Amino acid sequence: MAKSDRYVVGLDIGATKICCAVAEVKDGDLVEMAGIGLTPSRGIRKGVVVNLDATVEAIKACVEEAELSAGVNVECASVGVTGTHMRSFNSRGVVTVSGKDKTVTREDVRRVMEAARAVSIPPEREILHVLPQEFVLDDQGGISSPVGMNGSRLETNVHIVTAATASIQNLVACANKAGIEVRDMVLEHLAIAESVLTQDEKDLGVALVDVGGGTTDVAIFEKGAAWHTAVLPVGGDHFTNDLAVGLRTPIPDAERLKKQHGCALASLVEEDEGIDVPSVGGRKSRLLSRQVMAEILEPRAEEIFTLLQEEIQRAGFHKLLNAGVVLTGGGSLLPGMIEVAEQVFDLPVRRGVPREIGGLAESADPQAVTAIGLALHGARNRSVRRARTLPPDAGILVRMGDRVRHWFSEMFSS
Numbered sequence: 001m002a003k004s005d006r007y008v009v010g011l012d013i014g015a016t017k018i019c020c021a022v023a024e025v026k027d028g029d030l031v032e033m034a035g036i037g038l039t040p041s042r043g044i045r046k047g048v049v050v051n052l053d054a055t056v057e058a059i060k061a062c063v064e065e066a067e068l069s070a071g072v073n074v075e076c077a078s079v080g081v082t083g084t085h086m087r088s089f090n091s092r093g094v095v096t097v098s099g100k101d102k103t104v105t106r107e108d109v110r111r112v113m114e115a116a117r118a119v120s121i122p123p124e125r126e127i128l129h130v131l132p133q134e135f136v137l138d139d140q141g142g143i144s145s146p147v148g149m150n151g152s153r154l155e156t157n158v159h160i161v162t163a164a165t166a167s168i169q170n171l172v173a174c175a176n177k178a179g180i181e182v183r184d185m186v187l188e189h190l191a192i193a194e195s196v197l198t199q200d201e202k203d204l205g206v207a208l209v210d211v212g213g214g215t216t217d218v219a220i221f222e223k224g225a226a227w228h229t230a231v232l233p234v235g236g237d238h239f240t241n242d243l244a245v246g247l248r249t250p251i252p253d254a255e256r257l258k259k260q261h262g263c264a265l266a267s268l269v270e271e272d273e274g275i276d277v278p279s280v281g282g283r284k285s286r287l288l289s290r291q292v293m294a295e296i297l298e299p300r301a302e303e304i305f306t307l308l309q310e311e312i313q314r315a316g317f318h319k320l321l322n323a324g325v326v327l328t329g330g331g332s333l334l335p336g337m338i339e340v341a342e343q344v345f346d347l348p349v350r351r352g353v354p355r356e357i358g359g360l361a362e363s364a365d366p367q368a369v370t371a372i373g374l375a376l377h378g379a380r381n382r383s384v385r386r387a388r389t390l391p392p393d394a395g396i397l398v399r400m401g402d403r404v405r406h407w408f409s410e411m412f413s414s
């Protein structure tokens with residue numbers, strides 16, 4: 001394996017932090033983290049670029065930190081995508097099996113996938129992923145790979161993820177200006193699932209919840225496939241803003257207090273435990289009970305999980321989450337979040353940590369889980385990927401066709 005093929009990179013451009021994870025692919029396809037860079041984010045709001053120059057500089061600083069940590073130059077990466085502009089839905093395709101012997105070929109699979117993705121979307125949006133859920137051959141469902149089987153009628157169910165074209169182009173432009181070629185744009189939900197979910201959880205039914213800075217992402221897996229994905233416009237920044245208003249303290253101090261003394265469940269905090277709270281306008285700091293801060297944070301945690309519960313119920317999966325809920329993201333690190341989630345969902349909840357990957361991942365900051373998942377995604381698909389840059393003037397059909405060809409390469413290489 002050439003040296004350039006040994007390393008894969010994941011780049012998570014978030015609202016509060018940017019993380020770059022460099023992974024090395026060892027013999028036997030074992031993956032180890034070689035370096036991680038983590039810097040504050042500037043210029044991103046709710047997954048959308050609002051200041052290109054600030055975002056570029058933040059990416060450069062993060063990549064340089066990762067390069068120093070790993071001892072390699074970073075030239076290309078898999079970039080995560082999220083934000084309130086994301087939309088997803090399920091679709092279905094049906095074709096007649098071609099050939100005299102009625103044996104399903106790759107061409108039949110390609111045709112049925114094309115039929116499933118032949119949906120109408122607004123011109124300002126593009127298809128990011130077409131994720132197969134199952135194939136049905138002559139009314140026999142639950143088939144993961146129908147190639148070589150015999151039948152007359154081939155159907156497929158897929159999950160289609162779309163994104164705002166402008167948002168995708170702006171992310172790619174930021175990465176390119178920072179000197180990074182974009183190998184692939186990956187929905188962050190799917191990247192995180194690569195690193196934190198077990199196959200049993202995906203088979204039984206699980207909700208993956210990523211509480212980020214500006215948004216909270218949810219992805220529902222069942223029967224080994226993604227059936228629902230959504231992005232809610234609330235996240236860890238809302239906890240900080242609540243504290244800033246409730247405690248009448250500057251936002252930077254509210255963020256620090258949240259990380260050092262925050263708790264999302266007031267019953268877990270001792271009543272007589274005090275904290276020093278800075279005031280605005282140069283006034284004297286005040287000594288307040290830590291429980292007061294918890295009483296401000298708890299309603300916000302309950303609101304986020306209640307919104308998620310309503311989203312899951314609306315999608316019709318609330319009775320199918322046999323493996324419970326997996327929490328990830330910086331917001332999930334707040335003490336008491338797991339307990340509040342268990343109360344709202346009435347399901348077992350665990351915190352997601354990177355799996356099936358060694359090296360620095362074992363001691364990495366939990367906020368790096370998305371970048372690690374992106375690197376793992378790149379490692380698993382490195383043999384069929386090709387570096388590419390999406391120019392701002394590229395037509396939507398060109399980009400869509402490129403991603404479809406890329407998906408088929410991934411599918412048939414496994």
